[in-house]
Amino acid sequence: MSDFGRLVTEQIPRLRRYARALIGAQRADDLVQDCLERAWSRQHLWDGQGDLRAWLFTILHNLYVNGVRRQASAPPFESLPEQEPPALQPSRHEAGLELRDLQRSLEQLSAEHREVVLLVGLEQLDYTEAAAVLNVPLGTVMSRLARAREALRRTLQEPPRARLRRVK
Amino acid sequence: MSADSVSEAELHAWVDGRLEPARRAAVEVYLAAHPAERQRLVDYQSIDAELHRLFDPALDEPLPDTLRLPPARRPVRPLMWLGRAAVAAGFVLFGGVLGWFAHQRAGDALAAERAFVRQALAAHVVYIPEVRHPVEVDASQQQHLVAWLSKRLGKPIQAPVLESLGFQLLGGRLLPADGQPAAQFMYQDAGGRRLTLYARQGLPDNRDTAFRFAEQDGVEAFYWVDGDLAYALIGDLGWPMLDRAAHAVYQQLNP
Structure with a gap:
């Protein structure tokens, strides 16, 4: 395989991890596959020197954003509230947060906030890399990060029973 | 060292371990005086740790054939x-x-x-x-x-x-x-x-x-x-x- 193919292949597990956290395991591999196809067809655009991981995350981000835009104009069944109970996750209870609910809380974030929390907190991109991937200024990354983390923390602080009662 | 003028961005950089030593020391002085703030940042770190616990298993899974390079030609697949x-x-x-x-x-x-x-x-x-x-x-x-x-x-x-x-x-x-x-x-x-x-x-x-x-x-x-x-x-x-x-x-x- 070409160097390009080998280098991209090394990054696939991380692309998968990010995609799963972003849109769920069921759809993640389709998104990664689209990302790989696009990267493959544009390998002439990668200069061979730059950060391949950031380049791949940028492609994945662009595909994701197109998808979100599409979803915004999609048939109404997608916007109905999710009725399924979240899968039970074994969890540590730390610092008073109901971390068990993290996956669901993550889904409640806006796409912009979810991306920045995952790029920084999970993928450990530095702030400049995250700004490049998302194509926004550094200050925007910092303010989104602050809002997103605080939104997650607040959701996780709410006792789950209170949330259930509110539905009744 | 101005421990009183710590920005929100610096607090996040502390969470992410991305501060220069001098600013890290300043932030820690600030946090020692503001335990609720420290708790907030520790909560953020717990969230990151939980993200890793939830999603890191994806790193170790074998790749399906659809995720191999070069990409396989796909048949008509109109919906993305x-x-x-x-x-x-x-x-x-x-x-x-x-x-x-x-x-x-x-x-x-x-x-x-x-x-x-x-x-x-x-x-x-x-x-x-x-x-x-x-x-x-x-x-x-x-x-x-x-x-x-x-x-x-x-x-x-x-x-x-x-x-x-x-x-x-x-x-x-x-x-x-x-x-x-x-x-x-x-x-x-x-x-x-x-x-x-x-x-x-x-x-x-x-x-x-x-x-x-x-x-x-x-x-x-x-x-x-x-x-x-x-x-x-x-x-x-x-x-x-x-x-x-x-x-x-x-x-x-x-x-």
Whole structure:
């Protein structure tokens, strides 16, 4: 395989991890596959020197954003509230947060906030890399990060029973 | 050292371990005096740790065949990941009647896209072998051609310039497609390879601009929806070249 193919292949597990956290395991591999196809067809655009991981995350981000835009104009069944109970996750209870609910809380974030929390907190991109991937200024990354983390923390602080009662 | 003027951005940099030692010391002085703030930041770190616990297993899973390079050529797959997921989600979440309606809607969009791609591929295959009459109006009357097709389609359309990729416009024609007019432009390079751009109105429930890829009997197409018109670019050029041509076309139609 070409160097390009080998280098991209090394990054696939991380692309998968990010995609799963972003849109769920069921759809993640389709998104990664689209990302790989696009990267493959544009390998002439990668200069061979730059950060391949950031380049791949940028492609994945662009595909994701197109998808979100599409979803915004999609048939109404997608916007109905999710009725399924979240899968039970074994969890540590730390610092008073109901971390068990993290996956669901993550889904409640806006796409912009979810991306920045995952790029920084999970993928450990530095702030400049995250700004490049998302194509926004550094200050925007910092303010989104602050809002997103605080939104997650607040959701996780709410006792789950209170949330259930509110539905009744 | 100004422990009192610690910014929110610095607090996050502390969470992420990205502070210079001097500022880290300043932040820690501040946090020692503000335990609630410290707790907030520790909560953020717990969230990150939980993200790793939830999603790191993905790093160790074997890769499915669909995620190998070079990517396999895919058959006609008109709905991209989100659309197909929506169909699946419709079944999983609501089942029964709602799911069925959801499937019908997505199914209608899918059928319309498939029909569009089929028509575009068929028009390509029928007209590219033509030696004497590949087009109805040739490129010498380009202005007339474009005005005529725009009028018949009911939407302004252009003939993109692909000379940077070695393709010259030969001309175009009007075609019937499910009782609607469709337009086809044809291009040719110095080696005689031909490329067609096919366009018509009327693909429902679809306003994204993602490129899709379709293949039938060795003929490849990129297609996308842009405003009121759906486009398909078709040729036997190999996938990377066709992809470049599709991007060139898209950029010219969206300056």
